[in-house]
Amino acid sequence: MTGKGGTGKTTVAVALAISLATRGRKVLLCEVEGRQGIARLFDVPPLPYEEREIGVGHGGGQVYALAIDAEAALMEYLAMYYKLGRAGKALDKFGVIDFATTIAPGVRDVLLTGKVYEAGRRRDKDGGYSYDAIVVDAPPTGRISRFLNVNNEVAGLAKVGPIRKQADAVTTMMQGRRTAVHLVTVLEEMPVQETLDAIADLRSADLGVGNVIVNQVRQSPLTPPAQDAIGSGRLDAAAISASLAKTSIGASAELGVGLLEEGAAHAVRQELQTDQRKVLAGVDTQVIELAYVSEGIDMSALYDLALSLREQGLQ
Numbered sequence: 001m002t003g004k005g006g007t008g009k010t011t012v013a014v015a016l017a018i019s020l021a022t023r024g025r026k027v028l029l030c031e032v033e034g035r036q037g038i039a040r041l042f043d044v045p046p047l048p049y050e051e052r053e054i055g056v057g058h059g060g061g062q063v064y065a066l067a068i069d070a071e072a073a074l075m076e077y078l079a080m081y082y083k084l085g086r087a088g089k090a091l092d093k094f095g096v097i098d099f100a101t102t103i104a105p106g107v108r109d110v111l112l113t114g115k116v117y118e119a120g121r122r123r124d125k126d127g128g129y130s131y132d133a134i135v136v137d138a139p140p141t142g143r144i145s146r147f148l149n150v151n152n153e154v155a156g157l158a159k160v161g162p163i164r165k166q167a168d169a170v171t172t173m174m175q176g177r178r179t180a181v182h183l184v185t186v187l188e189e190m191p192v193q194e195t196l197d198a199i200a201d202l203r204s205a206d207l208g209v210g211n212v213i214v215n216q217v218r219q220s221p222l223t224p225p226a227q228d229a230i231g232s233g234r235l236d237a238a239a240i241s242a243s244l245a246k247t248s249i250g251a252s253a254e255l256g257v258g259l260l261e262e263g264a265a266h267a268v269r270q271e272l273q274t275d276q277r278k279v280l281a282g283v284d285t286q287v288i289e290l291a292y293v294s295e296g297i298d299m300s301a302l303y304d305l306a307l308s309l310r311e312q313g314l315q
Helices: 009-020 037-042 070-081 086-093 096-103 105-121 141-148 150-154 162-174 189-204 224-232 237-245 253-280 299-311
Strands: 026-031 052-056 062-067 133-137 181-185 209-217 287-291
Touching (some): 009 181, 009 209, 009 299, 026 037, 070 105, 105 141, 105 162, 141 181, 141 189, 189 209, 209 253, 224 253, 287 299
Antiparallel strands (some): 052 062
């Protein structure tokens, strides 16, 4: 799950995980940016570098979550492939781990995506996959192709060896049929344009594009004739005040002016939504819309969003 900052990609990632955790399915929800956004949405303590059950889906499925930290992933990697053990901890103590993951961002991404790869290929005692689905709250659209296309990122750093082998395995998974990148946007010009650019970048890197999810769509309480009257200037503050005077609300000139200004701003926003919806109509993938939640995002809202995703075919 990717999207421009402020579009609500973490919220949508969580809603998708809940939606997927239906009919007994087990889902892993991963965070890679260190913001602990998943923990805040579920109202749980900060997630550690371990898989932890944090919720359930409709039908009894389970949602596990994991905050993937590059330094911890490198320590695990060194212990797994180089048997460093205590030596790895010594490197961490002297800052070598942090240094390595800072100067080589491509290696950092290999470590982050490598943990997802490990969880995705893990088998349970019965031979099936440990998780039925994995949802990654990934970096924003401007960085998503580089993050997922780890082979190119490490090409100049590791021609052979375990790092390169890990990168090759991750790339195979990311470019496989089981992986799709969903893009979250809102109906504003810049996020929509970044979404279109990201789709082109992903496809040029042979990465699968899933759905475009339009978040925070505002439904208008005004009828089309009312919006037209406000936008054209046929409705003025005096007419609004006169109408209010006939009700128990009462009226004043200031209230009429304020409501007219608010209505005009609302009409402009609705027109902007309409224009950007037309732009998205040109993408050759499914577009899903999620309604704006005015009361704020809590668990009830997350389950409502999950239901909306499922009803629109994203499950």
